[in-house]
Amino acid sequence: MNKKKVLLVLSILALLFLMSGCAIPTDENGQFIRITDDTTFQYMMTNEGIFAAIFVYPLSKFINFMVPRTNVAVAIALVTVTINLVVTLLTWRSNMATQKMQMIQPELARIQKKYEGRDDQNSKMRQAQEMQNLYNKHGINPMGSLLVSFIQFPILIAMYHAVQRSVYVANGSVFGLSLATSPLQGISEGKYGYLVIFALMVITQLISMKVPQWLSERRAKAEAEKHFRRYEKPANPNQATMYFMMVFISVLLISWPTSMSFYYVISSLTMILKNLLLDRFINKEMEAVK
Numbered sequence: 001m002n003k004k005k006v007l008l009v010l011s012i013l014a015l016l017f018l019m020s021g022c023a024i025p026t027d028e029n030g031q032f033i034r035i036t037d038d039t040t041f042q043y044m045m046t047n048e049g050i051f052a053a054i055f056v057y058p059l060s061k062f063i064n065f066m067v068p069r070t071n072v073a074v075a076i077a078l079v080t081v082t083i084n085l086v087v088t089l090l091t092w093r094s095n096m097a098t099q100k101m102q103m104i105q106p107e108l109a110r111i112q113k114k115y116e117g118r119d120d121q122n123s124k125m126r127q128a129q130e131m132q133n134l135y136n137k138h139g140i141n142p143m144g145s146l147l148v149s150f151i152q153f154p155i156l157i158a159m160y161h162a163v164q165r166s167v168y169v170a171n172g173s174v175f176g177l178s179l180a181t182s183p184l185q186g187i188s189e190g191k192y193g194y195l196v197i198f199a200l201m202v203i204t205q206l207i208s209m210k211v212p213q214w215l216s217e218r219r220a221k222a223e224a225e226k227h228f229r230r231y232e233k234p235a236n237p238n239q240a241t242m243y244f245m246m247v248f249i250s251v252l253l254i255s256w257p258t259s260m261s262f263y264y265v266i267s268s269l270t271m272i273l274k275n276l277l278l279d280r281f282i283n284k285e286m287e288a289v290k
Helices: 002-021 041-048 050-069 072-090 092-103 105-114 121-137 146-165 183-188 193-226 239-253 258-289
Strands: none
Touching: 041 050, 050 072, 050 146, 072 092, 072 146, 072 258, 092 258, 105 121, 146 258, 183 193, 183 258, 193 239, 193 258, 239 258
């Protein structure tokens, strides 16, 4: 657990470092240099570097391509779904490991209770071995789930830059609300539609974080009933971390463009569907293990 907390802090620092190190370029008037239909990959590589060319440029160009054919909301939604699909393919095993880790929490709790109060080296080694055997049985790498967070960092930064710099997003709106305006600014101007979008972001993001836990508890409860055992809801050591991340994301997004809040609403809904799909695959794997 201590290692995970340290990695969480390092991950947040890495995110802040990336944000500060990948500043959006501005013109002589201090305005963001927009990515337009005429902006080329060569220009981005030459003037802004590999991150902007490989990550930011294609996202902005895709938004610019789609907006005239649909609208800015649909364009952002399509980019979001595409990003999540790519991330899901890259992190499928890590996501499976995360779900499985939550699912075996009752078994881990029983092992920990078995050795509770035993501080001798031999007992600690036996406990570690039993936990490792449980991980091996279900094909889990306890540290593998951290890959998801690290892969998402550059994508989050790229999406932030892309929606900031897309000329169509800068001039676009959803339900009459400018996507270039931050929720904080919109609310301060008395336009409470921004508050609705921001609140939807917080709610859907929180649900997307809780769904894996709910699915895990449902599986554990069904397993207990199947073996005529009393179901005991295990303690969730990651609960505080989850809420910390939710607060961290909310503090960032309230001052970012509303397009990012809109992006997170779509992303969270996509994550919920992904977790439901993962749940089906995990149930099949667990049946095969038995």
